[in-house]
Structures are given as structure tokens and as C-alpha cells.
Amino acid sequence: MSIEAINEQLLRAIGVGVALAEIDTGVLRFANDTFADWFGAPDDSTTIAEVMTGLDAKAALAKLVDEGRHTTEVTFKMRRRSITVAVEFNHALEGQVELAVLVCQNITRIKELEAMIDSYSMMVERNTHEIRREKEQVEKLLLNMMPRAAYEEYKSFGVVAPRVFEDVSVLTLDFAEFGKILADNDPAVIVSELNDIYTAFDRIGEQFGCERVRTTGDSYFAVSGVPDPVNDHAGSVANAAIRFLRYLERRNTSHPIQWSARIGLASGPVIGSVVGVQKYVYDVFGPAVAAADVIRAGALPMQIAVDPSLEDRIDERFQIANGTLAEAEKPNAEIR
Amino acid sequence: MTKTPYEKYGGFSTVSRIVMSLYDKLLDDDDVGPFFDDVDMPQLIDHQTKFVSTLMGGPASFTDTHIANAHKHLEIDDMHFDRLKELIVETLEEFSVDTEDSDAVLAAFEARRGLLIET
Numbered sequence: 001m002s003i004e005a006i007n008e009q010l011l012r013a014i015g016v017g018v019a020l021a022e023i024d025t026g027v028l029r030f031a032n033d034t035f036a037d038w039f040g041a042p043d044d045s046t047t048i049a050e051v052m053t054g055l056d057a058k059a060a061l062a063k064l065v066d067e068g069r070h071t072t073e074v075t076f077k078m079r080r081r082s083i084t085v086a087v088e089f090n091h092a093l094e095g096q097v098e099l100a101v102l103v104c105q106n107i108t109r110i111k112e113l114e115a116m117i118d119s120y121s122m123m124v125e126r127n128t129h130e131i132r133r134e135k136e137q138v139e140k141l142l143l144n145m146m147p148r149a150a151y152e153e154y155k156s157f158g159v160v161a162p163r164v165f166e167d168v169s170v171l172t173l174d175f176a177e178f179g180k181i182l183a184d185n186d187p188a189v190i191v192s193e194l195n196d197i198y199t200a201f202d203r204i205g206e207q208f209g210c211e212r213v214r215t216t217g218d219s220y221f222a223v224s225g226v227p228d229p230v231n232d233h234a235g236s237v238a239n240a241a242i243r244f245l246r247y248l249e250r251r252n253t254s255h256p257i258q259w260s261a262r263i264g265l266a267s268g269p270v271i272g273s274v275v276g277v278q279k280y281v282y283d284v285f286g287p288a289v290a291a292a293d294v295i296r297a298g299a300l301p302m303q304i305a306v307d308p309s310l311e312d313r314i315d316e317r318f319q320i321a322n323g324t325l326a327e328a329e330k331p332n333a334e335i336r
Numbered sequence: 337m338t339k340t341p342y343e344k345y346g347g348f349s350t351v352s353r354i355v356m357s358l359y360d361k362l363l364d365d366d367d368v369g370p371f372f373d374d375v376d377m378p379q380l381i382d383h384q385t386k387f388v389s390t391l392m393g394g395p396a397s398f399t400d401t402h403i404a405n406a407h408k409h410l411e412i413d414d415m416h417f418d419r420l421k422e423l424i425v426e427t428l429e430e431f432s433v434d435t436e437d438s439d440a441v442l443a444a445f446e447a448r449r450g451l452l453i454e455t
Contacts, residue, residue: 080370081363082377112359112381116352119382120389127395 017085017104021048022097023061035104038078038085048102055087064089064100073107084111146274146282147211149227154274160282162273168225169233169267169310170284170292171210171241173201176260176301178218185257193257194218197248204243209236213284223284226272234313237265241304242318242327248302264296265325266307295323340393341437347394350431355381355388358427367419371410391424391441404451412452421445 001009011018017035019042021028026047031039039051049057054074063070070089075082083106090101142151150160175181182190194215201220202212209230210222224236241263252258268288275283291307299305304325311320319328342351359381363369372380383406390398421442428438 079363080373109356112356112377113352115378115381116355116385118378119385120348120352120395123386123389123395 015106017102017106019048019102019104020092021061021100021102023065023091023100024098026057026061029099035102038076038083038104038106048100052087060087060089061100064091074104081108082111083108145280147227147272150272150274150282160274162271163227164269164271164286165226166269167233167267168223168230168270168288169237169265169313170270170288171205171222171224171237171263171265172289172292172296173220173241173244173261173263174296175218176262181257181259189257193255193259197251197259200247200251201240201244204247205240208239208243209233210240214281221284221289223270223289226270226284232315234265234267234310235315235317237310238304238306238314238318238325241265241325245302245304260301262296262299262301263304264292264294264299264307265304265310266291266295267310267313299324341433341441342389342392342394344437345392345431345433348389351388351392351394352385354392354427354431355384357430358388358423359384361423361427362420365419365423368416368423371412371416391444400448400451403448407452410452414449414453417449417453 012032014032015034017032017038019028019031019035026049027044028042028046028048028051031042036042040046042051047057048055048061052074054076055072060070060072068091071086072089073084073086075084077083085104086107088103088105090103092099092101139151142154146154146160153160198212198215198220201222205212205222208224209232210224211226212220212222213226214221222237222240224230224233224240230236244261244263248259248261266288268286268291270284270286270288272282272284274280288309291309295305295307305323306314306320306325311323314320314325317328319326345351362384363372375383386398389395424442424445425438428441433441
């Protein structure tokens with residue numbers, strides 16, 4: 001077999017489609033087997049435009065003449081599969097006849113993989129978005145259970161080291177005759193009422209620099225100065241306490257259940273820490289909390305009992321008589 | 337946490353090959369292939385990627401409603417469903433997926449039979 005014959009056989013058999021066409025007429029002079037498989041075997045007068053229907057053959061040949069080389073893609077269906085072929089037009093001369101050499105590579109797989117990557121990346125993006133949203137929800141939940149500083153520490157180290165806060169103020173509150181309220185009313189009503197009241201307390205507290213630590217049934221416990229220092233922490237809890245009572249008084253005028261709170265205020269040191277391993281919660285305890293509890297126990301309904309530890313820190317906006325706090329008679333306009 | 341088959345067999349890198357192999361089989365199959373005659377390639381690939389990924393416990397985005405809507409205009413019989421099941425088994429075998437995992441994938445697939453076939 002001659003070298004030319006071997007060359008021709010190779011050319012026919014390779015997986016790349018090869019064809020020769022006259023540039024001025026577009027008539028195909030030669031097509032190898034792969035080309036014929038894709039586009040059909042040409043006869044003497046078949047043109048590029050006839051076999052490659054998805055291609056603007058005239059424009060492609062004109063570009064080849066202009067630029068000396070041209071590349072494009074053709075997509076067609078073979079059985080039910082979309083086949084995409086990259087076609088490269090090269091210029092050649094045979095005697096006086098100008099020829100286009102078409103080299104066709106099957107890039108179907110690349111296209112399919114591109115489509116798959118697109119699909120996959122869209123799924124991953126959606127998942128990432130969902131994960132981010134869930135993370136935000138978890139963060140929000142944890143921030144309800146602990147102050148941000150403690151949460152940041154927990155996130156970085158997996159634990160929150162207990163901290164002593166030397167000088168803070170504590171507010172504890174409970175309701176007089178809670179047992180009777182419980183006995184007289186539907187549990188769902190009580191929960192809904194407490195929910196309202198505690199939400200209002202949270203809002204008032206936030207306004208004056210107090211943060212709720214926890215509620216247990218009818219007891220509400222807030223602190224000012226933990227974990228971020230507050231200059232006038234005693235003033236904070238005093239202001240909050242007065243407004244808690246004012247809120248309840250107003251509320252009682254329009255609601256059937258009459259809520260009478262007893263409040264205890266105290267200043268001093270506390271410890272703040274996350275307690276628990278599985279069911280962790282940020283807790284605050286220590287001498288100031290104990291003092292506030294003790295003093296509250298002696299308070300009458302709708303009164304604010306003040307521990308001596310806090311008494312000296314209260315300024316002229318408030319007055320204390322018999323250990324009970326009230327606003328000064330000529331209230332400062334600023335705190336209104 | 338237990339690994340899903342998706343993670344166990346190498347995540348997207350393996351799943352992409354499974355998808356391509358299943359895709360080839362579906363198109364070449366005379367029973368189920370015709371369903372894909374008029375479907376665009378990107379759309380079909382998208383469908384297959386989500387489908388395999390969902391079955392293997394990967395990043396899933398197919399809800400049952402999606403599946404039901406995508407197939408409601410097609411007249412799918414039990415025979416077609418069973419054939420697809422065979423093709424899935426063949427494909428998973430090619431990628432040396434354990435019988436246990438392959439059974440789990442098939443069970444997830446079988447659970448959705450009612451969404452594709454109108455009774």
C-alpha cells in the first residue's frame with residue numbers, strides 16, 4: 001500500500017470530520033467517514049449549505065476568504081441526541097482552485113458537561129443561600145439566649161468563660177397572687193398575657209439599657225451592665241422599674257386580669273456565664289441577684305423595693321421612701 | 337452524621353459521571369428514549385443532574401411537586417418506570433455502588449412512582 005493510500009485511509013477513519021469544499025461554489029470535493037456519519041455522504045454536486053443545515057455556509061466561506069481562517073459551531077440532532085460540532089475552516093489551494101478545508105471536532109460532551117456544571121452550580125448556589133438563611137436563624141435564636149459578646153466568644157471557642165462583673169444593677173420582678181390568677185384563668189390566656197407583658201418589659205428595658213436574663217413563670221429578671229458596661233446602671237434599672245409599673249397600671253385599666261408586680265432592685269457584683277453543655281443558656285447570678293430577690297420578697301404589690309446597695313446611686317430624678325422607689329415629684333423632662 | 341451515598345462516592349465528581357452515563361443510556365434506550373425526543377439537551381441534563389443528585393442525597397432541589405409537574409404531560413406506564421429502574425441499577429453497578437446504597441437509591445425512586453404514573 002502506498003503512503004498516499006495509507007494517509008487517505010487514516011484520514012477517512014479518524015474521529016475528526018474532515019471535508020474539502022470549493023470556496024466559490026461551496027461544492028464538497030471530499031468528506032471523510034466521520035463527516036459523512038454526521039452530515040451524510042455528499043455526491044458530486046452536494047454543497048456545504050445542503051449538508052450543514054444549521055450553518056450559514058456563504059457567510060462562513062466569506063469570512064474564510066477575509067480572515068484566512070474561520071471557526072464556528074453547528075448543532076444538529078442525531079437520533080434524539082443534540083450533537084454539537086466545532087467547525088474550523090482553513091484555506092488551501094489545489095492548482096488554481098481555492099479550497100476550504102473543514103475540520104470538525106465533536107464537542108457534544110463538552111457542551112453536555114457545561115450544561116451539567118450550570119445546573120449543579122445553580123443547585124449549590126441555592127443550597128448555599130438556604131444554609132446562610134438557616135445560619136442566620138440559628139444565630140438569631142442563640143442571640144435570644146445569650147448576649148452578643150457571649151455568643152461571639154461561644155462561636156470562636158465553643159465555650160463561654162465565666163466572668164465576674166463587679167458593679168452592675170439587677171432588677172427582679174414577680175406577680176402578686178399569681179397562684180390565684182393561674183387558678184382562675186385558662187393557661188393559654190395566661191401564657192398569651194405574660195408574653196405580651198414580657199415583650200413590653202423587654203422593649204422598655206432595651207430603651208433604658210437593661211437586658212432580660214430570663215423569665216421563669218411569673219418571675220422576670222433583667223440586668224444592666226452585663227456584659228457591656230453601662231455607666232448609670234442603677235438609673236437604668238430604676239427607670240425601667242418605674243415604667244414597668246406604669247405600663248401595668250395602664251394595661252390593667254383595659255384588661256380583665258389585673259397584674260400586680262413586685263419589683264426588687266439591687267447593685268453589686270454578679271457572675272455571667274453560659275451554663276449547661278447540651279441545653280446551654282446564658283445565666284447571671286451572684287450577690288446582687290440574691291439581694292434583689294430578697295428585697296423583692298418584702299415589696300408590696302405595685303411597689304419597687306430598693307436594696308441599700310442601690311440606694312446611694314440613685315440621683316435626684318428618683319425619690320426613696322421607706323425603701324420604696326418612686327419618681328421625684330418634679331420629674332426631669334429629659335427622662336419623660 | 338452518617339454520610340449520604342452522594343458524599344460516600346465522591347460527591348459531584350462521581351455523580352457527574354453517573355449522570356452522564358445514565359443520560360447516554362436513557363437516550364439510547366428504545367423504551368424510555370422517545371420521551372426525550374423533543375427535550376433540549378441543557379434541560380435534560382439539568383433534569384438528570386438534579387434527579388441523580390436528589391436520589392443520592394446530594395444538594396437536592398427536586399420537590400415532589402416539581403417532579404409531578406415535569407411529567408404530567410407524559411404518558412408514562414409502569415413498564416417505562418421499571419425500565420428506568422433497570423437502567424439506574426446498571427449505571428450504579430458500573431460505578432461499583434454497594435448493593436445497600438443502590439437499594440436505597442432505588443427505594444427513593446420507587447417512592448415516587450405514583451408521581452409519574454397516573455393511576
